[in-house]
Amino acid sequence: MQINSAKDLDVYKKAYWLAMQIFELSKLFPNEERYALTDQIRRSSRSVCLNLREAWAKRRYEAHFISKLTDCDGENNETDS
Secondary structure (H helix, E strand, O other): OOOOOHHHOHHHHHHHHHHHHHHHHHOOOOHHHOOOHHHHHHHHHHHHHHHHHHHHHOOOOHHHHHHHHHHHHHHHHHHHO
16 A cells, blocks of 8 residues: 555544544533533544644654654543543
8 A cells, every 4th residue: 555645544544533432432521521622622633633734744854754643642642531
């Protein structure tokens, strides 16, 4: 399989699937969490995918690539917390 974009990467597919699952599950959060926890967990989970796409676009520049992957890790940890 040829990889033409970040969307072809297994890690991207899994991150996207998880972001969609988190979005659906967060609908079940209590109303008082709607603008705090719900918003934050949705943004951090989506950010993993966005940073992966940025990393892919900058893969020729090692420092920038590593920086974006580090951002992915940070957002993933934020989502996990």
